[in-house]
Amino acid sequence: MWSFSKIANIIHEWLSQTFNVTWTTIIEMVIAGVAVISLFAVLGLVLVIMERKVSAWMQIRLGPNRVGPKGLLQSLADTLKLLVKEGMTPNGADKFLFNLAPFIAMMVAMLLLAPIAFAKDFQLWDLNIGVLYVSAISSISVISILMAGWASNNKYSLLGAMRSGAQIVSYELSAGLSVLAIVVLTGSLQLSEIVNSQANGWWIFKGHIPAIIAFITFIIAVTAETNRAPFDLAEAESELTAGFHTEYSGMKFALFFLAEYANVFIVCAIGATLFLGGWMPFHIGNWNGFNNIMDWIPSSVWFFGKTFFLIFLIMWFRWTFPRLRIDQLLNLEWKYLLPISMVNILLVTAMAILKWHF
Amino acid sequence: MNVTEILFWILSALAIASALMVVLSKNPVHSVLWLIMVFFAISGHYILLNAQFLFIVNLIVYAGAIMVLFLFVIMLMNLNTDTEPQKNKWLKVAGVVAGGCLMLVFVAALKSSGTQQVQMGEGNIGLIENLGKALFNEYVLPFEISSVLFLSAMVGAVVIGKKGD
Numbered sequence: 001m002w003s004f005s006k007i008a009n010i011i012h013e014w015l016s017q018t019f020n021v022t023w024t025t026i027i028e029m030v031i032a033g034v035a036v037i038s039l040f041a042v043l044g045l046v047l048v049i050m051e052r053k054v055s056a057w058m059q060i061r062l063g064p065n066r067v068g069p070k071g072l073l074q075s076l077a078d079t080l081k082l083l084v085k086e087g088m089t090p091n092g093a094d095k096f097l098f099n100l101a102p103f104i105a106m107m108v109a110m111l112l113l114a115p116i117a118f119a120k121d122f123q124l125w126d127l128n129i130g131v132l133y134v135s136a137i138s139s140i141s142v143i144s145i146l147m148a149g150w151a152s153n154n155k156y157s158l159l160g161a162m163r164s165g166a167q168i169v170s171y172e173l174s175a176g177l178s179v180l181a182i183v184v185l186t187g188s189l190q191l192s193e194i195v196n197s198q199a200n201g202w203w204i205f206k207g208h209i210p211a212i213i214a215f216i217t218f219i220i221a222v223t224a225e226t227n228r229a230p231f232d233l234a235e236a237e238s239e240l241t242a243g244f245h246t247e248y249s250g251m252k253f254a255l256f257f258l259a260e261y262a263n264v265f266i267v268c269a270i271g272a273t274l275f276l277g278g279w280m281p282f283h284i285g286n287w288n289g290f291n292n293i294m295d296w297i298p299s300s301v302w303f304f305g306k307t308f309f310l311i312f313l314i315m316w317f318r319w320t321f322p323r324l325r326i327d328q329l330l331n332l333e334w335k336y337l338l339p340i341s342m343v344n345i346l347l348v349t350a351m352a353i354l355k356w357h358f
Numbered sequence: 359m360n361v362t363e364i365l366f367w368i369l370s371a372l373a374i375a376s377a378l379m380v381v382l383s384k385n386p387v388h389s390v391l392w393l394i395m396v397f398f399a400i401s402g403h404y405i406l407l408n409a410q411f412l413f414i415v416n417l418i419v420y421a422g423a424i425m426v427l428f429l430f431v432i433m434l435m436n437l438n439t440d441t442e443p444q445k446n447k448w449l450k451v452a453g454v455v456a457g458g459c460l461m462l463v464f465v466a467a468l469k470s471s472g473t474q475q476v477q478m479g480e481g482n483i484g485l486i487e488n489l490g491k492a493l494f495n496e497y498v499l500p501f502e503i504s505s506v507l508f509l510s511a512m513v514g515a516v517v518i519g520k521k522g523d
Binding site: 021022025026094097127128129132133135136137139140142143146147149150158161162165169189 | 360361410434
């Protein structure tokens with residue numbers, strides 16, 4: 001049967017027979033880069049149409065239904081529109097930083113793809129501290145937002161960027177702590193080992209209530225970190241026009257938009273890897289027949305299924321909760337989420353030492 | 359030249375060029391952003407040395423936290439050439455002399471250290487397992503004391519921040 005790891009191995013063998021080691025590495029890097037870029041293009045198209053359909057479904061309306069069958073080509077048409085639009089740079093802006101910021105946002109999102117296991121044995125870079133890598137790189141994304149907000153030379157943009165900075169820096173704490181809960185249970189920071197430790201059950205089932213609490217805090221924190229409603233104060237339309245990307249138009253705006261969706265995908269992929277077992281199929285104890293049927297489903301389908309379920313969850317938040325005020329947002333993090341996740345990590349540590357998990 | 363060497367030269371050139379730009383750029387926000395570039399290049403060197411944990415910590419602490427704080431403060435202060443008082447010429451000369459002295463010390467220290475071959479991509483002291491063991495076995499007391507120091511700094515910051523009430 002064909003699988004991602006098999007295709008990767010065939011390509012690797014063919015390349016190493018034809019070229020020497022240096023060229024093989026370089027060509028493989030180029031292939032990985034092209035694959036990442038095309039994955040992002042497809043993700044952008046799929047997630048935009050998904051968001052619009054989900055929002056329409058939540059609000060009992062039809063959503064886009066003109067372009068293509070059932071409106072499925074709508075996001076393609078939107079992309080075409082954004083591509084041919086003129087990308088304006090305001091006169092008072094810091095031109096270099098203004099044009100650089102959207103690319104930084106995209107680069108950060110692309111770097112985050114490196115340690116994610118998309119299928120069995122299919123991973124770009126299985127470094128031994130994958131979890132820390134993700135939290136480190138995702139903290140860089142705030143720099144691109146601050147850059148965009150400051151370089152626009154616009155009060156709305158600067159305020160949006162400042163809010164976003166405060167938000168990302170504070171929610172990083174509880175996201176990190178809830179990720180640490182799983183690290184404590186697994187005893188490893190390597191994403192492939194975390195996935196392998198869930199072969200006999202996902203952590204959300206094996207870890208009892210503390211794992212569920214960690215999962216909930218993780219989802220809330222990453223929703224805030226990706227600047228999505230109900231935490232989208234950085235671009236609150238009713239107060240700040242469009243926040244940090246007020247002055248952006250055309251393709252540069254589209255890059256910010258794409259980076260947001262890519263970040264949503266990545267945090268959901270991390271959530272799926274840590275709590276829902278990544279590419280591990282769903283198994284129930286000793287039901288061998290059931291387990292064999294589940295094993296028959298390809299690992300990539302499991303991974304993308306779980307990831308898209310979490311993405312749907314985050315979209316669900318967006319279209320059902322009203323936006324928080326800035327003081328409510330910071331209270332939620334510092335007075336509720338952070339203490340809860342600190343106590344939770346103590347519980348998880350006790351559980352891991354006493355071996356109470358399955 | 360293999361890939362490691364090519365990467366080493368690219369990263370070194372990037373680090374030195376960005377470090378120069380930190381000093382040379384007129385706008386303080388640009389300086390901070392170039393400093394972030396320097397940290398990235400140095401983190402790349404850590405990866406080449408197989409010190410992945412140091413790479414991550416360098417990014418989290420410097421590029422992720424400290425530099426974001428710098429950016430916050432500098433962006434909020436809105437430093438411009440026309441609003442800021444310009445330093446006089448002698449101060450600049452004094453700065454150059456002080457910096458030159460520091461460089462002299464560094465060069466002297468490097469010269470006396472002798473040449474050592476660094477093996478790229480090998481060695482495992484920078485991996486989190488070995489680092490953790492070293493920190494919690496050999497250096498557990500200094501480690502705990504320094505964490506108390508951080509706590510006291512944090513309490514101090516809160517006390518100063520609360521002064522207005």
